[in-house]
């Protein structure tokens with residue numbers, strides 16, 4: 001049993017047509033196994049996290065009671081993107097496991113919403129957000145080395161606290177970005193195979209081999225997104241992450257939570273003394 005399904009083109013060439021659908025179950029089970037293993041590890045084996053960096057009393061006093069984490073535009077983007085992603089996953093995979101309905105129309109409409117939301121996010125993150133906050137930097141790698149040594153029971157100095165995003169979130173973002181771009185770029189081309197409101201159907205745009213590879217890439221990235229979404233939602237609903245999840249709804253975190261995990265020198269928050277609306281005019 002291969003991971004692709006093949007057919008013979010009118011020219012007699014053997015071409016891939018899409019992934020084998022048992023990969024849906026592989027992706028689903030991989031996500032569930034990850035969360036079970038992680039939950040057991042945290043419950044019975046994880047040690048208390050200890051960090052090296054501590055904020056000075058002056059830095060703590062300067063922080064507002066609520067620390068802004070996600071702007072309204074970023075939150076709206078996240079939830080629109082997530083809704084489109086769920087519709088895409090269900091419309092793509094339910095019919096493949098036996099739930100039949102007219103899925104293609106809902107699928108390309110959700111695909112269009114995802115594409116537009118990601119285009120918005122790219123512009124927003126480059127010009128309005130702190131662009132570099134989501135990419136790994138040197139301190140992340142040094143601290144990751146220390147965390148791995150500590151995990152293996154080797155001697156090491158304590159790792160520092162996090163900037164806005166821990167390395168794991170940054171890596172997650174990188175993988176979702178790559179798989180997301182893969183489904184979007186292939187998906188936009190695949191819209192030429194079905195009837196949409198955007199352009200006339202043209203199934204002859206690419207050769208059978210190219211179309212086949214495109215469907216394969218779309219399917220592989222698509223099943224990858226099943227695992228990625230399960231893992232992501234699992235972290236969002238873990239009890240210790242709930243304040244972060246709430247920040248994706250209300251926009252901010254408490255100062256206490258911020259100080260527990262984050263380094264104010266690496267994630268610079270607008271302090272009370274920088275805020276003109278609170279200045280006493282001395």
Ligand code: HEM
Nearest residue numbers: 018088089092111112183184187188190191193215222225
């Ligand atoms: C989570 C993201 C997505 C997943 C899991 C997903 C999954 C799938 C799957 C499994 C198929 C069936 C392919 C086949 O029969 O071989 C498909 C087809 C298709 N997808 Fe997606 N897709 C996603 C995103 C997108 C996006 C963003 C677009 C558009 C921009 C899109 C447009 C299409 C189109 C036009 C088809 C072709 C339908 C056909 O030929 O009958 N998809 N998708």
Ligand code: HEM
Nearest residue numbers: 082085086169170172173176228229232233236244245248
């Ligand atoms: C019920 C569904 C979801 C919940 C509760 C949720 C929750 C969250 C939260 C709380 C954050 C902020 C993390 C932080 O501030 O550190 C976040 C960020 C993010 N979400 Fe979601 N999310 C959901 C669905 C999705 C889906 C379907 C995707 C795409 C596959 C997605 C992709 C992302 C990405 C790329 C980030 C930024 C990277 C990161 O902070 O890890 N989310 N999500």
